[in-house]
Amino acid sequence: DSGVTQTPKHLITATGQRVTLRCSPRSGDLSVYWYQQSLDQGLQFLIQYYNGEERAKGNILERFSAQQFPDLHSELNLSSLELGDSALYFCASSDYYNEQFFGPGTRLTVL
Amino acid sequence: DQQVKQNSPSLSVQEGRISILNCDYTNSMFDYFLWYKKYPAEGPTFLISISSIKDKNEDGRFTVFLNKSAKHLSLHIVPSQPGDSAVYFCAARVQGAQKLVFGQGTRLTINP
Numbered sequence: 586d587s588g589v590t591q592t593p594k595h596l597i598t599a600t601g602q603r604v605t606l607r608c609s610p611r612s613g614d615l616s617v618y619w620y621q622q623s624l625d626q627g628l629q630f631l632i633q634y635y636n637g638e639e640r641a642k643g644n645i646l647e648r649f650s651a652q653q654f655p656d657l658h659s660e661l662n663l664s665s666l667e668l669g670d671s672a673l674y675f676c677a678s679s680d681y682y683n684e685q686f687f688g689p690g691t692r693l694t695v696l
Numbered sequence: 697d698q699q700v701k702q703n704s705p706s707l708s709v710q711e712g713r714i715s716i717l718n719c720d721y722t723n724s725m726f727d728y729f730l731w732y733k734k735y736p737a738e739g740p741t742f743l744i745s746i747s748s749i750k751d752k753n754e755d756g757r758f759t760v761f762l763n764k765s766a767k768h769l770s771l772h773i774v775p776s777q778p779g780d781s782a783v784y785f786c787a788a789r790v791q792g793a794q795k796l797v798f799g800q801g802t803r804l805t806i807n808p
Contacts, residue, residue: 627798641795675739687739
């Protein structure tokens with residue numbers, strides 16, 4: 586158990602819909618990262634927050650957005666969903682420069 | 697542009713032998729490299745890391761080697777055990793940043 590929790594574990598929705606994925610980092614970690622893993626692909630970095638502020642952005646679509654709240658949990662919002670958005674979404678946390686610890690992921694299926 | 701590449705999608709090794717997983721990178725600004733292990737239905741688990749100022753780091757059965765001139769790193773597992781069967785991801789971090797760039801992963805199967 587990495588100490589990072591993600592909900593929900595599975596999400597099935599239709600094209601055009603909007604969903605919110607939730608992540609709680611390890612106790613004490615200020616950095617939260619979101620990654621996407623599509624079928625047979627490596628993990629693609631989406632976005633990083635540090636203590637409530639956006640710190641780095643990867644290849645995140647404009648339809649996607651994220652935020653980190655004062656209690657340090659983070660949410661990833663995916664809107665106008667397309668079939669190609671079906672993937673595993675992982676959240677990770679770290680205490681800045683050290684290793685990132687990953688949550689179990691949310692499997693999103695867009696039908 | 698795939699900055700971190702794991703060219704072997706899969707590898708099969710007999711139990712007790714050495715497993716060698718390889719990773720190549722193109723970005724000279726990477727200064728820290730990590731290996732993660734992933735079981736099905738779980739998130740990646742940190743395994744071992746190496747700073748670019750070193751060429752070897754060892755932790756029990758796991759050793760990571762870094763060849764900066766060749767932009768190549770490898771993970772050695774010896775002896776290999778059935779529980780090592782998983783997907784292994786190589787990752788790299790650019791100096792001054794925290795985000796990780798991952799390879800595509802190598803599925804390691806340890807045969808009894």
